[in-house]
Amino acid sequence: MSELIPTCALGGTMPRTETFGALTLTEVADLALASLALRRNGVRPAPMGMALPDTGQWHAGEGIAAFWTGPDQWMVEGPGRAEEDFARLIKAEAPDASVTDQTDGWVVFDIASSAGGGRIVDLLAKLVNIDPRRLAAGTACRTGLEHMAVFVIRRADDRLTIMGMRSAAATIWHALAGAAARLEGSAT
Amino acid sequence: MLIPHPLLGPRDAQEFTYLGDAALLARPDGMAEGALGAFIDYVYLRDNPAGVHRELWFHEQGDRSWLVVTRNTVTHEIIDAQLARDVALARKGAVA
Secondary structure, eight states: OOOOOOOOTTSOSSOOEEEETTEEEEEEOSEEEEEEEOOTTOOOOOGGGOOOOOTTBEEEOSSOEEEEEETTEEEEEEETOTTSOHHHHHHHHOTTSEEEEOGGGEEEEEEEETTOHHHHHHHHHHHOSSOGGGSOTTEEEEEEETTEEEEEEEEETTEEEEEEEGGGHHHHHHHHHHHHHHHHTOOO | OEEEETTTEEEEGGGOEEEEEGGGGSOOOTTSTTHHHHHHHHHHOOOOOSSEEEEEEEOTTTTOOEEEEEEETTTOOEEEEEEHHHHHHHHHHHHO
């Protein structure tokens, strides 16, 4: 087989990153994802010793994290594990649940603020039609962003992750970069 | 319009899609006596009340749960929202 060159969702060989004033947007290419759904009346598993979060929550364990995506459904995250068979690992940890690999279906953008959580709240107010104060640190929700369905995860007061369809990566980047640039008063 | 999602709190109606009368949850048994008549009712006949109406909404840009929303079609006031799963299971429990 010929040598293949892996490309990121935005088409580069390296993940894209760009800074707008206090806000830094970063494409995250190494996050492994697997969806986990309970079968009917199934018992909630604890993959790799991590309790799965309750409704609307995001929770991190040791080298693993998860957020709630629907009743009895979660998305499990494996930072830095995108090139491993992450779904198989999770399935072994939760044999009675339905586990599906999601890694290459999504594009993940991290947004970090060097000016505290207030700037993240301002950005959220521009991006999504949800009261940003309800999206406190440790919460996650799925909502619409410029007519695309995305997951919004507030990992910390000053850190936000937007996860959307990989095929719409450039459109989501355009939306995020535009909002961040207008907020920070810098032209794109 | 905001829909008070029973799990997620108030969410914009734009995130939802509308299906119709919540009576659709009560699908008739196709093998029972008089199934043809029951299905004609089920498929074609709907009440169209000016007032309180129970209807099915899908949280498409959200957690993808189906809701039974009780809405006043005259004032657009939303009186109640429940998970359709709970409503259907309660109904099944009541029938069984």
